[in-house]
Structure formats: C-alpha cells, structure tokens
Amino acid sequence: MLFPLSVSPLRPVAASVAVAVAACALPAMAAEPFVLKDIRIEGLQRTDPGTVFAALPFRIGDTYTDEKGSAALRALFATGLFRDVRLEVEGDVVVVVVDERSIIANVNFVGLKEFDQDTLLKSLKSAGIGEGLPFDRATVDRAEQEIKRQYLSRSLYGAEVVTTITPQERNRVNVTFTIVEGETARIKDIRIVGAKAFSERTLLGLLEQTTGGWLTWYTKTDRYSRAKLNADLETLRAYYTNRGYLEFNVESTQVTISPDKQEISITISIREGQPYTVTGVRLEGDLLGKEDEFRSLVKIQPGEPYRSEDVAETVRQFTERFGFYGYAFARVESRPEIDRANGQVAVVLSAEPQRRVYVRRINVAGNTRTRDEVIRREFRQFESSWYDGQRIKLSRDRVDRLGYFKEVAIDTEEVPGALDQVDLTVNVAEKPTGNLMLGAGFSSAEKLTLSGSIRQENVFGSGNYLGVEVNTSRYNRQLVFSTVDPYFTIDGISRAVDLYYRTSRPINSQGEDYQLVTPGAAVRFGVPFSEYDTVYFGVGIERTEIRGSALPNAYFVYRERFGDTALSVPLTLGWARDQRDSALVPTRGRYQRVNVELSPGGDARYLRSNFQVQQYFALGPRFTLGLNGELGYGKGLGGRLYPVFKNFYGGGLGSVRGFDQSSLGVVDPTGAYLGGNRKINLNAELYVPVPGSGNDKTLRLFGFVDAGNVWGEEEKVKLDDLRVSAGLGLSWISPVGPLKLSVGAPVRKQPADRIQRFQFQIGTAF
Numbered sequence: 130m131l132f133p134l135s136v137s138p139l140r141p142v143a144a145s146v147a148v149a150v151a152a153c154a155l156p157a158m159a160a161e162p163f164v165l166k167d168i169r170i171e172g173l174q175r176t177d178p179g180t181v182f183a184a185l186p187f188r189i190g191d192t193y194t195d196e197k198g199s200a201a202l203r204a205l206f207a208t209g210l211f212r213d214v215r216l217e218v219e220g221d222v223v224v225v226v227v228d229e230r231s232i233i234a235n236v237n238f239v240g241l242k243e244f245d246q247d248t249l250l251k252s253l254k255s256a257g258i259g260e261g262l263p264f265d266r267a268t269v270d271r272a273e274q275e276i277k278r279q280y281l282s283r284s285l286y287g288a289e290v291v292t293t294i295t296p297q298e299r300n301r302v303n304v305t306f307t308i309v310e311g312e313t314a315r316i317k318d319i320r321i322v323g324a325k326a327f328s329e330r331t332l333l334g335l336l337e338q339t340t341g342g343w344l345t346w347y348t349k350t351d352r353y354s355r356a357k358l359n360a361d362l363e364t365l366r367a368y369y370t371n372r373g374y375l376e377f378n379v380e381s382t383q384v385t386i387s388p389d390k391q392e393i394s395i396t397i398s399i400r401e402g403q404p405y406t407v408t409g410v411r412l413e414g415d416l417l418g419k420e421d422e423f424r425s426l427v428k429i430q431p432g433e434p435y436r437s438e439d440v441a442e443t444v445r446q447f448t449e450r451f452g453f454y455g456y457a458f459a460r461v462e463s464r465p466e467i468d469r470a471n472g473q474v475a476v477v478l479s480a481e482p483q484r485r486v487y488v489r490r491i492n493v494a495g496n497t498r499t500r501d502e503v504i505r506r507e508f509r510q511f512e513s514s515w516y517d518g519q520r521i522k523l524s525r526d527r528v529d530r531l532g533y534f535k536e537v538a539i540d541t542e543e544v545p546g547a548l549d550q551v552d553l554t555v556n557v558a559e560k561p562t563g564n565l566m567l568g569a570g571f572s573s574a575e576k577l578t579l580s581g582s583i584r585q586e587n588v589f590g591s592g593n594y595l596g597v598e599v600n601t602s603r604y605n606r607q608l609v610f611s612t613v614d615p616y617f618t619i620d621g622i623s624r625a626v627d628l629y630y631r632t633s634r635p636i637n638s639q640g641e642d643y644q645l646v647t648p649g650a651a652v653r654f655g656v657p658f659s660e661y662d663t664v665y666f667g668v669g670i671e672r673t674e675i676r677g678s679a680l681p682n683a684y685f686v687y688r689e690r691f692g693d694t695a696l697s698v699p700l701t702l703g704w705a706r707d708q709r710d711s712a713l714v715p716t717r718g719r720y721q722r723v724n725v726e727l728s729p730g731g732d733a734r735y736l737r738s739n740f741q742v743q744q745y746f747a748l749g750p751r752f753t754l755g756l757n758g759e760l761g762y763g764k765g766l767g768g769r770l771y772p773v774f775k776n777f778y779g780g781g782l783g784s785v786r787g788f789d790q791s792s793l794g795v796v797d798p799t800g801a802y803l804g805g806n807r808k809i810n811l812n813a814e815l816y817v818p819v820p821g822s823g824n825d826k827t828l829r830l831f832g833f834v835d836a837g838n839v840w841g842e843e844e845k846v847k848l849d850d851l852r853v854s855a856g857l858g859l860s861w862i863s864p865v866g867p868l869k870l871s872v873g874a875p876v877r878k879q880p881a882d883r884i885q886r887f888q889f890q891i892g893t894a895f
Contacts, residue, residue, distance in 0.1 A: 162194045163221050172227040174300055176210055181225060184208060193223060201225075209263055231264040234301040240308040243283055249276075264302050269294070276306060284352040286390040287311030316340050316351045317392040321365075323380070323399040326372075335368055336361040338395075344819060347828070353393045358382065365399065373404035373434030375465060375474060405435045405467065405474040414480035417454060423447060423480070435465070435474050447480060452518020456482040457541050457551050487515045489550040495557045496590075499533050503592035504555060506616055507531065509660075516551060523660060528555065530707075533587045535560040562587040584611075592616065594625075607631040615655075623655035625667070633774075643677025643684065645774050653701060665703035665724075672696050673733070673774050681797035683773045695772065697733040699726045715745045716753045734766040737775055753816040761808035761839075770842075776804035777839050780852075782888050784810050785835040787854030787873030789883030794839035796881065805839035807846055812836075816860065829860045833871065853877040856886075 168189060170181050184204040187197045198216050205214045205227070213228035236258060238246055253259060256275065257268045273290050280288035288310050295303040319340060321332050333339075338350055338357050345351040362379050369377035380398040387393075409431050416423050426446040428439040444461045451459030459482045466475040491512050493501045507527040510520040521539060529537040536558040544550040563585045584596030594613035609629040617624035631647045649671025655663045673695045675688050702725045709718035720743040728735050741759040748754055765771035781790030794805040816831045836853045840846050856873030871888050878884075 162192050165189050165191055165193050165221060165223060167222040168225065169222060170225045170227070172229065174229055175232065176227075176229060180208065180210070181205065181227065185225070187223075193218070198223075209265070229300060231296070231300050231302045233258065233260055233262050233264050233304055234297050235260060235303045237303065237305045238308065239305060240310060241306075243280065243285065243310055258304065264294075264304070266294075269304060273306065276308070280308075280310065282354060282356075284314045284354070284393070285310055285312075286314045286386060312391055313352060314386060314391055314393050316353055316395065317387075318394045320394075320396045321399060322396060323401065326374070326401055326404070327368075332365060332368070335364050337364070353384065353395070358384070358395070362397070365397070367437065369401065370435070370437035372436070373406065374402050375405045375435050375437075375467065376400075376402035378402070403469070403472055405472055407431050407433055407435050407476060408468075408473045409475050411475065411477045412480070413477060415482055416480055417451075417482060423450065426450060427478075429476055435476075440476060443478065447478065449518050449522070451480070451482050452516065452521070454482075455485040455487070455515045455517065457486050457516045457518070458483045458543075484548060485515070486549050486551050488512055488553055489544055489547070490552045492552060492554045493557070494554055496559065498559050499557070499587060499590045499592070503531070503533075503587075503590065504528055504557065506619075506621070508555075510553070521553065525555075527660070528557070531587075531592070533560065533562050533592075534558055606633070617654070621657045623663075625651075625653040625655070627651045627653075627669075643675070643680050646674045646676060647671055647774070651699075651701070661708050662704065662706045665701065665705070667701045669699050669701065670697075671699070673772070675774075681799045681801035681803065683795075683797055683801075683803055687770065687773050690770070691732055695732040695774075697728040697731040697735075697772075699728040699737075701726050709743075709745060715743075715755070717745050717747045719744050729766065733772045733775070734769050735763060735771050735775055736766060737761075737763040751818050755812075755814045755816070757810075757812040757814075759808070759810040759837075761810075763806035765842075771806045773803060776806060777808035778802075778804040779808060779810060779837050779839045780883075781885055785837045785852050785854055786833065786856060786871055786888065787835070787875045787884065787886060788852060788878070789885040792883040792885075793837070793852060795841035795844070803841070805841045805844070807841075808837070808839045809846070809851065810835075810837035819859075827861065831858045831860060832856070833858060833873070834876075835873070836877075851877065852879075852882065 165187060166189065168182070168185070168187075170178055173181070184201070184207075186200045186204065187193055191197075201216060202214055205211060205225075210230055211227045212230050215226040217224040217226060236250060236253065238249070241249070250259065253272050253275075254262070256272055257265065258272045269292055273292050276290050277288060280286075280290075288308065291307045293305040293307060295305065297303060316338060317340065319333060319336065319338070321329050324332055338353065338361055339345065341351045362382070366377055366379065378400045380400050382398070383396040385394045385396075407429055410427055410429050412420060412423065426443060428443045428446070429436070430439070440463050444463055447461040448459055451461070459480065461481075462479045464477040464479060466477060468474065488510060489512065491505070491508065491510070493504050496504060508524040509527070510517055510524050525537055525539050528534070534557040536556075538556045540554045540556060542552045542554065544552055563583075582596060582598035584594065584598075586594050588595045592615055594611070594615075596609075596611045598607065598609040598611070607629060608631075609627065611625065611627050613623060613625040615621075615623045628650050629648070631645075633645045633647075649669060651667055651669030651671075653665050653667030655665045657663050675684055675693045680688065703723060705720075705722040707718075707720050709715040709720050720741075722739075722741050724739045726735075726737040739759070739761045741757070743758075744756045746754040746756075761777040763771050763775055763777070776794070778791035779785055779793035780788035781792070785793065791804065792802050795803045797803050812833065812835050814831045814833045816829045819828050819830055832855070834853070834855045836851045838850050838852050840850070853876040854873045855876050856871055858869060858871035861868045872886055873888075874886060875882065875884060
C-alpha cells in the first residue's frame, strides 16, 4: 500500500508552512505504525546519502509513525539542499524521494566599476551566494537588493541591477548580475535654517559634505551619504555646545533628490537656544579621598561659556584617573543645573568608582601577520596584576608607535562569575609595513637625480627591520644594507647592523675627475632608559679612498699628508627622545636626538657631533606648525686635520630648500663645494588643508621658511652668513604612497650660490 507524503516548496520559508499543512493532513491519509525493514533514497545527484540518513529521525528496526515522517521532512528541508522531498511507504520500506537544489557554478558581474569585484564576491558568499553553494532564488533576490543598497551609499541613485540565472549541465546554474551604474548624484545645495548667532557660511564651512567644487573630483565630498550627514550634524552640535549653546538642537533634516536622480538638496533646520555661562563646578560621589587631585583635572572654567568639549574631557580625565587606581568600571556623569532666566549653568560631576579589579588575561586579536610576542613585549600592564589604566594607555601607545597597524584599541571585558577580574583584548588592524621609496630632484648642476630604497619594517611578522637603499646621484652614489632587531635582548635592547658602499664627489664647477670611495660596516645597540628615551652606542669600521688626479686643493693637501686611503674605527654614542603623536603626519609633540661619532685611532682621527630637535604644534583642528633645528660640529684629534670627507653639507632637500643640493659652505679655489665642519639648519613649515578638501589630512598645502649654512675650520660662524629661503609645497598621502612637492626661492643669498627651486619625493607601500 502506498502512502505518499510530499511537500514542494518554492522557498525555504514556505517549507515549514507546507510541512505543517502536510502534517495536519496526515490523519486523513494516516499509515499504521510499523517496524522499518529498509530505507531507500531516490533522486540524489551530488549530495552524499549519509547527509540524508543523518537527518532522518528513524533507523532500520525502528517503529515508523506519521509523526516521525513529518519530523523527517522538516529536517531534510532544514538542510537547504532540496527543493522537494517526499516520503513514500511501500509495505515496511520507506522511500525518501528528493529533488536537489541547483548548485551555483559561477557568479559574474557585468558593468561593475564602482566596487572591487573580489570584495563584492566575498561579501555575497558570506550571504549565501557563491560558487559551490545551493541556489536559492530568495537569497539571490536579497543579494540583488543589497547590491542596490551599496550603490545608494555611493550616491548612485540611478543604479539598476538585473539578475540572470543560466542553467548548466549537472543541475548547476550561473548567476550573473548585470549592473547599470548610472551617474553619481551630486549635492547641489545645502541650507541651514534657523542660524542667528553664526553665519550660514561659517556653519557650512564646518561640514564634511559640500556642494561641487574644483577639488571634489578627488575628495568626493559632494556625494551624499547619510552617515556623513549624521557626522556633520554632530559637528554642528559640537560647534554650538562648545560656545555656550547648551540647548542647541537639530529640529529636522530634509533630503530631496531631483527627478533625474542626479542632484540632491539638503535642508537642515536648527534651534540655537540661548548661550549659557558656567557659574561653578561641584563634585559629588566617592572620590577615593583624593578630591584635590580630581579637582585639578577639571577643565571647566567658571565665568566662561559652557563648553561641552571641556566637560567631556573632564569626564574622560576622571574616568582615566580612576583607572590608574584599578577601578576599571568607574562611572562619571556630568549633570548641568540650568538657570534659564539668567543664562547660567552649574556643572555637577558625579563619580562612582564601583569596584577595584585586576587583569586575569591579555588577549591579542586581528594580527594576521605580526606575531603575538611582538605586541605583547610592548605591554606594560601584566596579567594577574592590578588593573592600571595608565599602564594600559602606555601599552596601547607603544603598540601604536610600532607603526605596523592602522588601528590599535584595547577592550576591557568582565570575567563571568568573578567581580574582581577583567580580561583585556588588544584589537589591531594590520597595514603594509614594506616600503618602496623613489625620489627625484632636478637642478642645474645634477640635472635629474634618482634615488630609491626598499625596506620591510616587520620582516615575517617578527618586528625586525630589513632595508636596502640605492642612490644614483651624479655626485653621491651609495648602496646600503641595514637590519635592526628591536628586541635583541628580552630587556628591549636593540641591535642594528649596517653594510655600505658609497662613492661621492663634491659638487664643483670645473669638472675635476675624482671621487671618494667608502666601504664600511657598523653595529649599534640601543638601550631604552625610559618609555620615550633611548641611548645608542656602537662601533664601525670604514675605509675611505681618494681617487683621481685632478683634485680640489683641500683633498690634494689631505692626500699628500695622510695618503690616498684613510682607515677609521668610529665609536658612536647617541640619545633620542620621540614624543610625537605620529611619525608620518605629526601634529603635536617633540622629537630630539644627539649623535656623537668619535674615531680616536686609525688614519682618520676626529670627533663629529650632531644635535636635532623638532617641535610640532596643533593650531586648531586643521593647521599644524612644525619647527626643526639642527646643529653639527666636527674637529680633528691628535693634531690631525678634520677629515674633509667627513664634512657637513647644506642646501637642498632636508636642509635649505631653494639652494642646490650640498652647495653651501666652503668653496675650494677650484670651484668645488666642500661643505664644512660646522653646520646650522633651521626650518619652519605651516601645514594647511587644501581649499575644498575639508578636513582631509592626507592632502595639505604647506608654506616653509628655511635658514642655514655650513662653515669650514678657518671660518668664523656668523649669523649674517645664513642663507634663507621660502616657498610653498604640497603634501599628499596618495594611493601609491606619500608624495611631497616643494618650490622654493632664495630670500638671502650670495652671487655665487647655486639655485634649486623644485624638488619632489614619492613612496609606495606593498
């Protein structure tokens, strides 16, 4: 006798409904319970029979009932592998008849330009659309809608997506998304309604989104984005609340799009309210008996307009200070007490430290390349120790300063069942740490000069540095191989090894045929004395040979007295302190270094020292002032002359722009530029955003003023001899790496000075 039970749903959602309906109909077609002697499966093409048997709630020898049959149907449909499933009872045998879903053979895109195809394929696969996955029309429809939504986020409101399903042999299908992207909708107009205290033009200048401009092809700030609009609204709110308008509110936002879906208009309605002045600050709650210490952290100034920025910073400082004492979950709240009649507000800061905790475990996440130990060795907070917010912050900063990650964040998580324990998770996002640098300069003397270097700051994720530098300058050529192990010992002592081969010829105007050839090697060690200070010491060996017959007088005299080769064993001692917030685009902080090179023995005996300090100032959120000063001094030892080939040079990149590279200093009677044993170099740069680029820090203009010179042993250092230049430049963190262009002109010069007006440098990461 045959009792079929079947469901043929078109969609998985309908399957359960159909199964339920079938189950309700069973009493009318009910089979009497019986003992199973066999189970057969029919209709399989690709699916392993074991998958079907595993889903069945009965086995041979079990008693079959209609309830078990309904459960079997539900389980088989839940696998998502079948379009149709039937159970047929033939005597004491159950036959499972299945109709398998098609398998997706390929996913293709036609007309895709705005998005990367591989990224989109990966995203769709996570949503159930990908090669080798079961085909489901409902899932494909959802994928189509998601692709449209992604285009809307890029302001492509006219984008159309059509899905084509092409059957293939062996029950497979190809899924093709044909896309007509259309033109990007641009913001035509932005209006701010209700502004009285500040002009509309001032407020529009705060927004990241703008109307079309000459640079919006690059910045894309004229593309509408809801997320960016929300960020702009918060910017407006912060601007007002930082100027006393405590009750500022955005009443509404209206976004309209033209019928052709090409132009967007935005209207923002605001209510300013009245400005408030702070009358006082009151502290409440448990301050651990350190009220004076916490009060010193208050940034809110009575008598000044209410500033939400100061309130937020004070709350942050309080929370951080509680963390220093081990209270990881301290709650600090600010509460304004408003006197609207008099336009005054008193700020109440309420603190509740909660409980003190210690760190059970420190986890590392997101490091796909860098080894855990490279991150962990930078930590100053230890496991099984009391939670210390200051050490945790320092640990985060040290990991960030490695330069291996785009983002570094530390999350604190409570340990279930342990009120006095927390786990820390260090979340990092890797970035390329290899760098290929190409440099070029043009001058009347050297014409086109090329230089390049390739380096990897995190070899195989070990944290070690490896680099090769090549320079093809007409006057200074070099090949340098360098490697640095920042943790040569477990105490953090670093070791650096340099191997180099340099040839150089000082710039001259007479065409003398000579050069200096210097092969050498050096090893240096760095000992950290604090979180910001490192002392370096090392030893090297190098051999300098003066080649050629037509020499400048200074080289001829030196060769006549000491021979054409000079062997030296320089000892180095240095100190560095780096407190900048970024090595690539610093906006605040200071960098200092001192380096002393001493060669007491060998053919060349000398002392060579160099001191440098850099200071950066953030002039508001968009402007940065950078200052740089450098002093150099060299002296011969043991009654010997200071080696002319150890001279300092000035002019050009890294010195006084607007003057030819290495052209400042002593001029030999033959016309050769020899540099000098004393150097002064001063630089000032003011970085400003490019008009139309908003707050984009990857593209900035800068103005510079440089001053400096070098002097020989027989010359007196006079500030009147300083050369001065000024100019403009462009700094761009481009897709292929940092690019810097500068054009300079001399402000103070001498008639014999060589001029170099244009320089650029570009690098690319891999």
